Every structure is written in structure tokens, then in C-alpha cells.
Amino acid sequence: MPLGSVAPKPGEPGVRTGRAAGPVHGPTRFGRLLRGGRPGRGGEPGRLMVRLVMRWVRRPLLPAVRLWRRNIQLRIVVTTLLMSLGVVVLLGFVVVGQVRNGLLDAKAKAAQSQAAGGFAVAREQANAPVGPRGQDGAGADGQTATSSWRSDLVEQLASGGQGAFNVVALSADSLDAVPNRGPRASGSVDVSSIPEDLRAAVGQGAGTYETYIRITYKNHEREPEPGLVVGTRLNDIDGNPYELYYLFPLTQEEQSLGLVRGTLATAGLFLVVLLGAIAWLVVRQIVTPVRMAAGIAERLSAGRLQERMKVTGEDDIARLGEAFNKMAQNLQLKIQQLEELSRMQRRFVSDVSHELRTPLTTVRMAADVIHEARVDFDPITARSAELLGDQLDRFESLLADLLEISRFDAGAAALEAEPIDLREVVRRVIGGAEPLAERKGSRIRVIGDEQPVVAEADARRVERVLRNLVVNAVEHGEGRDVVVRMAVAGGAVAVAVRDYGVGLKPGEATRVFNRFWRADPARARTTGGTGLGLSIAVEDARLHGGWLQAWGEPGGGSQFRLTLPRTADEPLRGSPIPLEPEDSRQNRDRVRTDVEPKAHGRLLASVPAQQAAHRSPLPPRATAPGVDPAALPGSGSRVVACPVGERPDDAVPTPPDREDTTRGR
16 A cells, blocks of 8 residues: 555445345356356366366476476575565565654654644634724625635745645635635645545544545646645634644655665565575585486496596585495495306306216116116115106206206397297197196196287297196196186287196295295105296296286186287287186176276185086186176287286296205296
């Protein structure tokens, strides 16, 4: 509010104290559109328009938001500037208020003193003796003398101000309309500048009253200006009451206050800019080493272990740099030691595997001779010859697996990829596993072999992976069915092997690919597994750029899924077969209750019913409610995205220490 201005009160002209009552209208068309509605229609078009507008408004702000989130120096400097600006603005308001109050108080005291002197002079002249009435053209009633006396009084009182103040004389009550007793004012002051509430206060009794007003002039070339008015009630020479007012312009005080405001604004802006520059310099000294450490840490994570921070000084940042460099040096040393140890281990395994082949060949020849002549031995010696042959077979398999593992560890494994039909590979694997399945009382069923499943792959490695999966499924299937599924969709092919045996406990699906790991250490192995089959299988899958993943539930069986790209060097985005089969407990309960899917991998209490002779029913081919048809095998409609936690890189941890050298699956 300008200096000296008076806030309008209710009832004064120009003040809106209320609004006339009228018909209440509903929200406008634009308001309904912003809330997502539309006259007579649904809210979808409105919501769509609001969404488009918000996207249009948000798009240019995204780079600034991204810069704000990534640049700590910018955040600190901007925060410092905003806080400094707030402090400067608050301080400016306080200082300007104090200066304004001081100027007004000083002006009010000076005005009261000046007005008191003028009022005393007016009283003295009203009480002074005058000449006989009617002289100098005065009328019998004295009106001409009274009018001349007021005019002379106003001119006399205003002459001492020399523009510092003006004087206005007004008749009390309604005598302003009487000729020769109208208002008198100096300096072309408009008498309407005197507010009615002040006149009412002055007219009610004795005393001096003051207020701040806006002084207007009859000469329109002169602009209105703020001022202070001081008034009182007096009597003229005839004893009639009148009101005398002193009007003091506050132009000089307003100019002084404007100068103070400008000075404070300039000084505050300069101070804010200076504080921003200081904050930028200070933060730069802290952020620069942090950025340098972040960059060096990124290069260290990329394998450039020789990177080090530049350290200068002895402050906290320097100590941080020294500690970072020591950490990087120790990390480099440890990694070099581990690499050297790993190379020694790989070389030891490779050398031992190669060196053992020659004596193993000799032992094999001698064992074959003994095995052929076992009919001539007593029963105990004959059984020993058979056990010797079986263990030598297992020893040869273990050596072959160790050699293969050493090639993977050394990075010397080569992929001979060519277009193959996985149906032929599956048939060969099933043909080789049929004798074991007959002994176990299991059946091996194939689903999804109606259409070609062609991919660029190494037939030998894929057959080894599938043979391991099928044999493990038969061995751990508890005499129930083993289902082999094949599917192709998008740029991926998949083969899943499902059994209904003992299954896997929670957490075992991530450890089943570790070397020499087995779920049940007390379980006997009838097929002479080496414990490296799944480890080699997952390495074969990775060599193809594919995935080998496991799922299982206690008592509900397990499923292993091999996913390969259809063409070499094509990245996988998903698998055409879901990792969790559709006949799992969770999916069956979801079909029965017709509810939303629960969390993936939750273990439920029900057990799938088995047919006679321990046969498991084949999974239904019909689409069950709640199951996406595109996720079923053989649909060929789309690729099922691999959820977080199912990717092989996340599912297969680093092999633990080989404390248990028992054979794995």
C-alpha cells in the first residue's frame, strides 16, 4: 500500500462489500473438461485431453528435472540462492517498515507542532477586538466581515508554510452552503480531500484529530499525493463554529522511502548474487573431488584397475582420496591374486585331467580283461569286477566333464552353430533315456512337436543339455510322467522338461546349477552322475546366448527351461514357455478360485493328484481362466517376458567353496 494511503472501508464508494444473490450455476464447460468430464457424455475424452496437456507441459520440463536430480552442485547453489533471497526479502521488509514508521512518526510530530501553533493563532484572532460592524462595506449581519476574516486567516496561516503545508477552513454542520461562509483552502487544494469520517470526529467535540489521506488539487495538472491532515473545531469572530485543517504533503518522505527501497533492492540483489557465487565456489571444491572419485570408480568397475585419484593437500578431501587410492590398490592386488589363483586352479584341473587319461586307459584295459573273465571268478570277485567297471565308467565321465569345465573356465570353448530342428535332438535324447525310464516306471511325453522348432545352435551341446535335463527328470521323477515341451515364438525357442517328483525346496532353484551340489546328500545315485552336469549345461546355454532356468516346489515336481535365440548373436527378450508350469499348485488354485494371480513362486499346500501306477496326468491343453493363452507352449503368438529374478545371470550365483564333493544332479 502506498505511503500515507488509507484503506477503504465497507460502504465507501469503490468498495465491493458483497455480491447480489442470483441463480446458482453449475461448473463451467471448461471446469468440467479439466475435471475429466464432458457435457452429456463420459469423462474419458476430458481425461484424455487433460493427460495430453499435462504431457505437453511436462515434456520441456523433463531435461531440467533430470539436470536437477543429477547435479548436486546445482541443487546446493539454487537452494542457497533461494534461501538468501528469502532472507534478503524478509530483511528488506523489516528495514523498510522501520524506516517508514520512523519517517511518519517524525512527520506526525512536526505536523502536530505546526498545527498547534496555527490553531493558537486562529483562537487569538477570533478573540481579538474588532472595529464596529458595517465598516469597509460590511453588512448589518456581519457575513461579509466573517468571510473576509476566514479568507485572511487561511492566507495568513498558509503563508508560513511556503509549500510545506496547506490550510483548509470549513464551516461546521451545514453552513458550507451559506454564501460568504463557504470552504476556504490554500494552494488550490480540493476540500473533498478531507474524509468524512475525520470531519465527523472533529465535529463531535474538542481536540485535535489526524489521519493519512490522499491530497487532491483543483488544478488537474498537479498529481494527487499522499499527505497527513490535522484538524480541530474552533469558533470565528462571530462565535460560530468552524473546522480548521492543516494538510501536510508526504512527497518528500515518499521519495526518501523509495530511495531506501531502491538501495535495499540493489544491495540485496548484489548480496544474493555474491552468496550464490560463494556457494558455487565452495561447493565446487567439494563436488569436484567427489565427481572425480565417481568417475574413477566407474573406470575401476569397468576393469581399469590402475586408475587412481589425484591427491593434493592434507584436508578431509585429501584423506578421502588417499583412502580411495589405498582401497583401489588393495582391490587390484586382491583381484590379481584371485585371477592368478583361478588360472592356477584351471591349469591344475586341466593338467590333472589330461595326465589321468593315460593311466586311466591302462586301468580301463586291465579292467576290461578282468570283466570279461569274471565268469571264472567266485561271486565276490566277479561282483568286484563289475563294480570296478562301473566306477571306471564314472571316472571317465568325470574326467570328460572336468576337461569341459576347464575349457569353459579358460574361455576356450567354441560354438559350432548351424540351423537345427530341436525336435530331432529331443527324439535322440528321449531314445537314449527310454531304457532308464522303463526301469524307473516313467513315461516321457512330448508336447509342441507339431511344428518345426528351428534355431541356429550347436547340436552336440544342445543334446548334452537336454540329455542331462531328461535323465535328471527321470531319476528324480519318482516313477511319474516326464513331460518335454517345445515352443517357438518371436526370436526365441524353448524346451522345458517337467517332472512330478520330489521337487525343489525354496532357494534350491538358484543353487542347483552350482558345481558338485545336490539337493539330498543322503540320496543314492543309480546313474553315476558326476555333479557337473547342470554346471556344464548352464555354460552351454550361456555360450549360445541363451538361458537355463529352474523352477520347483516341494512335492510338486520341478521344471527346467532351456531358451535359445533363433539366430546366433540375437539378444533374448523373453521365452515362449513360462518358467512356472500351468499345472503348478498356484496356477491350479488360481483356476479354482478365479482370483488374481498371487506372487510368483509362492508354495501352496495342495499336492497334484496322481493316476494309478503313480502316473501323473498330462497338463491340460485347454486355456484355463486366469492363464494367458499366449504364455502356453506351442501357441507361437508372442514371447513371454522374463521376470526379474528369473534371468540366469541373477538366478545362478557364483559356485561356493567345494566342501561337499558329493555328486550333483
